[in-house]
Amino acid sequence: MTDVQTETPAAPEVAVAPKANPVAWPLGLAGVVLVIVGSFLSWSYDGTILNDLSIDFFPGGLQILAIVIAVLSLVLLLAAKGPLAALGSWLDATLGLRTFGTGLVLYMALVLVAISVESEGLINVNPGGYVTLVGALLIAVSGWLLPLRQLRNMKAAKLPGWVDILAIAVLMGSLLFLAAYALGLEDAWSFILCLVFIATAATGLFRTGAMSWVAQAGQRNRKVLTLASFAVAFLFPFTQDGSDANMSIATSVLVFAATAMGLNIVVGLAGLLDLGYIAFLGSGAYVAATLSQSAFATIGWKPPFLVVVLVGALVAMLLGLVIGSPTLRVSGDYLAIVTLGFGEIFRFAMFNLDGNNGPNLTNGPNGIPGIPDLELFGFNFGAVHHPFGIELGRFSNYYFLLLILTGGVILVFSRLNNSRIGRGWVAIREDEKAAEAMGVNVFGLKLLAFAVGAFLAGLAGTIKAHQDGAVSPDQYIFLESAFLLAAIVLGGMGTIAGVLLGATILKLLPEKLRFFSEYRLLLFGITLVLMMRFRPEGLVASRRRQLEFHEDDEHLAEVVENELVEEAK
Known part of the structure; x- marks a missing residue:
């Protein structure tokens, strides 16, 4: 007689959210405090470099940028665990902290390099610079210790219409301020650091999902977004204090962008x-x-x-x-x-x-x-x-x-x-x-x-x-045609915002980084190679174009399909 064994069905697995490392949140909070405190202290002994970062309790422009990243990191920390926990169910605090922390570490490392190069030695770096660097490292470590979580779809967020308009106004105002500040920087190192800040802030906001919601707000209020964009562009010359040098760059960008x-x-x-x-x-x-x-x-x-x-x-x-x-x-x-x-x-x-x-x-x-x-x-x-x-x-x-x-x-x-x-x-x-x-x-x-x-x-x-x-x-040489084509490839073929962004990058950077003019084409080639490898659809790509280069991304395909259904309605 053969024994018959019956298999009992296995209990279904229950997805358990990973627990956060208990030291992650305190480390991040300590990092934010150190960045803010360090930014109020002197970074450089020499006051003639980086637009003078040598005064205690009077932060310069680059120090204020570090404080901005610290404040954004604080918001994400409070969203991960604290009074803003409701916001944390919508925003990806973990990815945001990782981006902000890593970007701020790079930012501060470049600050130390700039001070060392311009003043001939790290000995001219004051304690505030090192304190801020340690704070940036703590924020980055905190982000990597926090677990990733399943978030709600930002498109499902229902907020009053005035909140959408306020978000668009804040975004446009920030762009106007950053454009005026960046063009006003005559020092090449300061301009590079400003670009690192912009890249860090933009990437972090995109990875948290905040910019996805702003994009949806723009889609819901297209006329407001268009009017706000042209209002910011119209107001830009009024921020330049009659500077022909900066406005010459701006007009070159517009000619290049229109072409x-x-x-x-x-x-x-x-x-x-x-x-x-x-x-x-x-x-x-x-x-x-x-x-x-x-x-x-x-x-x-x-x-x-x-x-x-x-x-x-x-x-x-x-x-x-x-x-x-x-x-x-x-x-x-x-x-x-x-x-x-x-x-x-x-x-x-x-x-x-x-x-x-x-x-x-x-x-x-x-x-x-x-x-x-x-x-x-x-x-x-x-x-x-x-x-x-x-x-x-x-x-x-x-x-x-x-x-x-x-x-x-x-x-x-x-x-x-x-x-x-x-x-x-x-x-x-x-x-x-x-x-x-x-x-x-x-x-x-x-x-x-x-x-x-x-x-x-x-x-x-x-x-x-x-x-x-x-x-x-x-x-009107061939190289100009190549740069026009590169602006489209870099920004995103078939898009408006992408071409404007690509034209701005390719016209603005050579003008502000003239000390790097001998390696202009080398940098240009490396940038295109990296773009083709990691983001072939461009910086601002349409969903359809994105899907062409990422056919195996099922989530992206589902998003595109939903968008097409919404457009058909």
């Missing part, structure tokens, strides 16, 4: 790799120069600037159609080579139209200097103005004009992106053969993308010529 937004239509939406796009910007600039009041202008017709803008944009669009018509039947690497050749042809044509090798239109390599400042409706863009008693110089005037242009370009891009044409471009980008099989006019839409992108670049070029005061062929 990159046009290229974003070609590359980001339609998926057409254009390596000669800078030629369209140059064509608009040369049209404005030759029709200007400059003594070196070669065309006698001097129409009003509004007519010049239209002519320059149409000429650029015509060039887009000329280069697009015979070449858009090829794709991929072949299209890239053709457009690269077009960019070089344009530059050499500007060299040769000097009266010797061809008609005298561009003065050859000498270009067209002496382009006068614009004057529209009695407003002289070259004069200094004092609205509300605040000095606004020449570059501030052009900044406002370029801001209007950038707003118009963004409006065109967003309307096209959300239209039937935009969906056709995306279909071509995803699979050209499948789009053609479904009845999409592939060649017509590709040609339209080239024409619209060229038109927008031509608009930016006409203003750039007057802002720079001169045009020459050397301004």
